[in-house]
Amino acid sequence: MSLAHRGVRSGRSVGRFRVATPPRLYRPGRYVRRRPVITKDLLRVSRRGGYRPQFVAGDPDARRLAARVVGVYQGHVGERRSDLDDALEALEREADDYKLVRGLAALLDREATFETRAPLPPRRARRVAFEAAETVGAASAEERATVLDRAGDRLGVDPSEIDSSLYADRDANRVLAAFDPRWDPEELLVQYDLSLAQTALFDATEVRVRSTDPKALVSAAKRLGLLYEIRVREDGGPTDREVVITGPDALFRRTRRYGTAFARLLRTVAATADEWTLAADIDDRGREYLLELDDGDVSVPGVEPLAEPAFDSGVEADFAARFRALDLDWDLTREPEPLRVGASVMIPDFAFEYRHADFRVFFEVMGFWTPEYVEKKLAQLADVEDVELVVAVDESLGVGEEIAARDHRVVTYSGTVRVKDVVDVLREYEADLAAEVAADLPAEVAPEADAVAVADVAAEHGVPTDALDDVEFPEHRRVGSTLVRPAVLDRVGDEIEAGMAFAEAEDALADAGVTDASAALSALGYRVEWDGLSGGTVREKSP
Amino acid sequence: MPPVTLTYEDGTVRVAGAPAESLPGMEADARSATGRAPAHRYREIREALRERGRDVDDRVLDLPALPALDSGYVLREYQREALDAWEASDRRGVLELPTGSGKTVIALAAIVAAATPALVVVPTVDLLEQWHRELSATFDAPVGRLGGGEQTVEALTVATYDSAYLRADELGDRFGLLVFDEVHHLGGEGYRDIARLFAAPARLGLTATFERPDGAHEAVAELVGPVVYDLDPDDLAGEHLAEYEVRRVEVELTAAERERYEAAQGTFVDYVRDAGIRFTSGSDYQELVKRSGTDPRAREALLAKQRAREVMMNADAKLDRLARILDRHRGERVIVFTAHTALVYRISERFLIPAITAETGTDERRETLSRFRDGTYSRVVAANVLDEGVDVPEASVGVILSGSGSEREFTQRLGRILRPGADGTKTATLYELVTSETAEERVAQRRR
Numbered sequence: 001m002s003l004a005h006r007g008v009r010s011g012r013s014v015g016r017f018r019v020a021t022p023p024r025l026y027r028p029g030r031y032v033r034r035r036p037v038i039t040k041d042l043l044r045v046s047r048r049g050g051y052r053p054q055f056v057a058g059d060p061d062a063r064r065l066a067a068r069v070v071g072v073y074q075g076h077v078g079e080r081r082s083d084l085d086d087a088l089e090a091l092e093r094e095a096d097d098y099k100l101v102r103g104l105a106a107l108l109d110r111e112a113t114f115e116t117r118a119p120l121p122p123r124r125a126r127r128v129a130f131e132a133a134e135t136v137g138a139a140s141a142e143e144r145a146t147v148l149d150r151a152g153d154r155l156g157v158d159p160s161e162i163d164s165s166l167y168a169d170r171d172a173n174r175v176l177a178a179f180d181p182r183w184d185p186e187e188l189l190v191q192y193d194l195s196l197a198q199t200a201l202f203d204a205t206e207v208r209v210r211s212t213d214p215k216a217l218v219s220a221a222k223r224l225g226l227l228y229e230i231r232v233r234e235d236g237g238p239t240d241r242e243v244v245i246t247g248p249d250a251l252f253r254r255t256r257r258y259g260t261a262f263a264r265l266l267r268t269v270a271a272t273a274d275e276w277t278l279a280a281d282i283d284d285r286g287r288e289y290l291l292e293l294d295d296g297d298v299s300v301p302g303v304e305p306l307a308e309p310a311f312d313s314g315v316e317a318d319f320a321a322r323f324r325a326l327d328l329d330w331d332l333t334r335e336p337e338p339l340r341v342g343a344s345v346m347i348p349d350f351a352f353e354y355r356h357a358d359f360r361v362f363f364e365v366m367g368f369w370t371p372e373y374v375e376k377k378l379a380q381l382a383d384v385e386d387v388e389l390v391v392a393v394d395e396s397l398g399v400g401e402e403i404a405a406r407d408h409r410v411v412t413y414s415g416t417v418r419v420k421d422v423v424d425v426l427r428e429y430e431a432d433l434a435a436e437v438a439a440d441l442p443a444e445v446a447p448e449a450d451a452v453a454v455a456d457v458a459a460e461h462g463v464p465t466d467a468l469d470d471v472e473f474p475e476h477r478r479v480g481s482t483l484v485r486p487a488v489l490d491r492v493g494d495e496i497e498a499g500m501a502f503a504e505a506e507d508a509l510a511d512a513g514v515t516d517a518s519a520a521l522s523a524l525g526y527r528v529e530w531d532g533l534s535g536g537t538v539r540e541k542s543p
Numbered sequence: 544m545p546p547v548t549l550t551y552e553d554g555t556v557r558v559a560g561a562p563a564e565s566l567p568g569m570e571a572d573a574r575s576a577t578g579r580a581p582a583h584r585y586r587e588i589r590e591a592l593r594e595r596g597r598d599v600d601d602r603v604l605d606l607p608a609l610p611a612l613d614s615g616y617v618l619r620e621y622q623r624e625a626l627d628a629w630e631a632s633d634r635r636g637v638l639e640l641p642t643g644s645g646k647t648v649i650a651l652a653a654i655v656a657a658a659t660p661a662l663v664v665v666p667t668v669d670l671l672e673q674w675h676r677e678l679s680a681t682f683d684a685p686v687g688r689l690g691g692g693e694q695t696v697e698a699l700t701v702a703t704y705d706s707a708y709l710r711a712d713e714l715g716d717r718f719g720l721l722v723f724d725e726v727h728h729l730g731g732e733g734y735r736d737i738a739r740l741f742a743a744p745a746r747l748g749l750t751a752t753f754e755r756p757d758g759a760h761e762a763v764a765e766l767v768g769p770v771v772y773d774l775d776p777d778d779l780a781g782e783h784l785a786e787y788e789v790r791r792v793e794v795e796l797t798a799a800e801r802e803r804y805e806a807a808q809g810t811f812v813d814y815v816r817d818a819g820i821r822f823t824s825g826s827d828y829q830e831l832v833k834r835s836g837t838d839p840r841a842r843e844a845l846l847a848k849q850r851a852r853e854v855m856m857n858a859d860a861k862l863d864r865l866a867r868i869l870d871r872h873r874g875e876r877v878i879v880f881t882a883h884t885a886l887v888y889r890i891s892e893r894f895l896i897p898a899i900t901a902e903t904g905t906d907e908r909r910e911t912l913s914r915f916r917d918g919t920y921s922r923v924v925a926a927n928v929l930d931e932g933v934d935v936p937e938a939s940v941g942v943i944l945s946g947s948g949s950e951r952e953f954t955q956r957l958g959r960i961l962r963p964g965a966d967g968t969k970t971a972t973l974y975e976l977v978t979s980e981t982a983e984e985r986v987a988q989r990r991r
Contacts, residue, residue: 098842123907126897130920133895139870147895166892170902225553225712227574248553248712249740251572252581257736343576 038103038199051282051289053196057189066185069104073179082172113178118168125165128154187301197298198263204280205254207262208242214338215347216272221245224261230340241337256283271300316349316365319417329355329464330426340385356437356463361388382406390425392417437463444472451484451513480519488512493524502528502536546598551716554740556580556603566591582715586744603742605716606660609698610684614651622649628772635768637726637748646749650722651681657745659719660698664707666725672909674701691905704734711740720745730759738766793979794860807851814844856883858978868974872940879924881944890924900926942974
């Protein structure tokens with residue numbers, strides 16, 4: 001819209017009166033809720049087989065609609081709010097889903113600035129008109145004109161200026177002065193989905209979260225005045241645990257009182273964690289539903305969650321890098337799920353997850369901070385739930401024995417944690433796990449392939465390579481790190497003769513699927529006479 | 544035995560070192576590894592512990608200092624009886640008294656008697672203003688205000704139901720007495736939390752109509768106490784209240800209005816017939832609203848119904864009749880009511896009468912009401928915001944331009960006009976302007 005709308009009325013430039021917000025003595029409480037952006041009557045949710053908000057991000061139809069809603073706002077800069085509302089209502093009628101139009105408009109409304117434009121401050125115009133009406137009365141149209149004349153006289157303005165200012169400050173009469181949306185249509189849809197999920201959570205009575213950033217989750221819950229506990233599913237493995245979040249009053253009844261807090265929690269979870277799932281019990285006018293969300297459904301526009309939480313200390317960062325470089329049978333996770341400590345939780349620095357069994361070892365690095373920190377840690381370690389926990393203790397703390405007395409394994413360090421010390425502990429667990437792992441292996445294995453790497457067979461059975469040492473391979477011969485059928489090995493052997501270049505022999509073996517050339521040549525009775533760094537010649541082994 | 548420690552935590556009482564035998568409302572909370580009870584059971588828990596002779600480290604209430612209070616009011620006989628009944632039931636309970644009987648005065652006396660920080664909870668911003676003014680004028684103490692754009696807490700504080708609900712967890716340990724004005728509102732599912740999450744042992748409810756059709760007054764009785772005193776409007780009529788008469792005025796739609804009405808109503812009726820909705824109960828209307836979420840035709844029908852209603856409410860003839868009424872009652876104090884905000888502004892602009900609606904800012908609302916009270920303005924047009932208990936003395940003429948058909952609204956609006964007038968008028972008059980041969984007329988019929 002052009003500036004013409006700010007135009008000229010009664011031959012005078014139009015003044016502007018911004019209604020200032022009165023100063024407030026405002027103490028925001030924890031539960032003081034900002035009004036939801038998308039109100040409950042605009043909630044779009046499918047109740048077929050669960051409780052599923054109807055997300056729109058990535059939907060081309062929704063994107064076109066979003067662009068049109070943005071267009072309506074842009075096209076009404078300089079116009080009255082009631083005209084904007086009429087245009088939006090017309091769009092609602094055209095669209096299949098009026099609630100989607102209104103929801104998008106609700107988000108865009110926060111990006112719009114409205115202001116009062118009138119020749120006189122409306123409140124002043126009203127006061128003067130009402131006072132004049134008290135003396136004259138305005139029952140008839142003629143009397144009304146007389147009243148406005150008198151009011152105009154008092155303020156020294158034209159009566160029509162009184163008339164046009166009377167209620168120029170009503171919302172419906174205010175003018176859209178500026179519209180600067182933060183989002184393009186696609187981002188608007190992402191924001192819509194987040195707001196929609198938050199609105200759905202307003203009716204939640206309990207939420208359960210798994211997140212790759214539990215620290216942010218737990219501190220947000222505390223800040224919002226919520227209580228949490230760790231629930232380990234009996235039938236699940238040790239990793240199947242979640243943080244159950246409720247409010248104080250939830251002990252006595254199912255209550256939707258904490259819905260707004262849950263909605264704010266969702267935003268934190270989506271903004272901080274790379275991977276998360278959230279399950280919520282929804283009380284939908286007395287009917288119960290389960291709402292399930294994850295990082296594929298909802299994200300915060302313009303915020304990229306960290307793939308891994310930031311390290312608290314250099315000791316931890318350094319340890320993680322060195323451990324991962326070793327490529328052991330253990331996966332390292334930063335800040336894994338929280339552990340229960342009485343009525344509170346503790347989030348260890350790391351977890352080591354064994355690749356070949358559902359087994360997890362937690363690892364806490366205890367550096368020197370303050371006596372209070374050490375005291376708190378010791379108390380936590382005394383009460384933490386029964387899990388495998390290894391604690392690395394700075395020697396200077398001198399509390400190793402105290403911790404060991406609480407049934408945790410202790411690794412001491414000074415300066416940096418030695419990876420070898422931790423690996424040694426993990427090896428002990430491996431030894432314990434070996435029997436369990438091997439128990440599932442058959443005594444004999446006969447792979448279909450003529451030649452296959454031992455490591456691939458191990459991977460297929462989900463066991464470490466060592467575990468295959470006691471297994472028989474009736475159809476194959478083990479040649480170094482490869483299993484190969486004797487007939488196949490013999491056939492390749494025919495192609496190889498003394499005096500051949502090593503590279504040639506290596507190619508012949510590779511064609512047959514045998515990758516460990518040195519071991520195969522040795523098995524066939526040859527040795528390699530190396531020639532510098534570039535190559536070598538195949539020779540008969542000396543008898 | 545170590546003492547039992549009671550602390551307040553976000554709307555609950557946390558019980559540490561609890562006796563093995565259970566306490567009223569207490570349950571074991573694994574999250575904190577203590578006992579816990581809803582805050583409103585605090586008084587019973589304390590009593591139970593006292594009966595058992597347990598040492599108690601009671602840290603539940605965190606009461607601000609309160610200066611000595613004296614209301615200076617002389618109570619009328621029935622007001623004294625009501626207060627005594629409340630005191631006799633351990634400062635718990637509801638007083639059911641007709642509009643205009645001076646419930647505020649009794650509450651002020653109750654605050655003096657309890658001599659403890661008090662929170663007065665009220666349903667509207669207008670009542671917030673009124674109570675704030677009353678408390679400030681009566682007592683020599685600062686008065687806090689929660690709602691209408693302000694959030695201040697003092698030993699004496701007035702809050703809207705909404706603000707009290709939102710901040711109950713946080714402020715539940717700050718008051719020894721709760722006063723609920725129009726206590727029947729507390730029956731609403733959400734508002735009950737206010738009474739549940741505050742620990743205040745003393746509770747007083749005030750209302751003209753305690754019973755709710757949904758039976759929720761039983762829940763209120765549990766949280767605030769039962770009705771300990773009631774009085775019929777008839778007991779007071781003539782003695783403390785003015786005589787009044789009701790005049791019902793029917794107006795016709797113009798031909799053009801009639802046409803627009805029939806068109807919109809037709810769209811609605813067609814859909815309803817096709818969809819087989821019968822409208823035998825309120826839930827049928829709910830059904831239509833529900834369908835409108837997914838069915839564009841249902842939504843169109845709903846919008847058409849709304850248009851039809853608007854034609855009816857806004858009938859031009861009503862404004863003509865209103866002009867005649869205003870003309871006839873020149874110099875008298877007149878309040879005009881209508882449920883439709885748009886109509887309020889139409890009337891305000893047409894007759895240049897100050898308007899009060901939900902859109903009106905706190906400051907201007909305060910100013911308008913105060914100017915109406917002191918006589919600067921003799922007329923005011925309001926949407927439903929003035930419905931309950933707002934102290935608007937001296938008005939002798941009321942005009943209702945539309946009605947929802949709810950009995951409570953009707954009696955309470957009427958009650959406002961019933962107050963004794965100081966402008967010399969012996970009788971108050973209530974006009975009801977309805978459009979004839981439309982659904983609106985049936986609404987008026989049903990109320991009789």
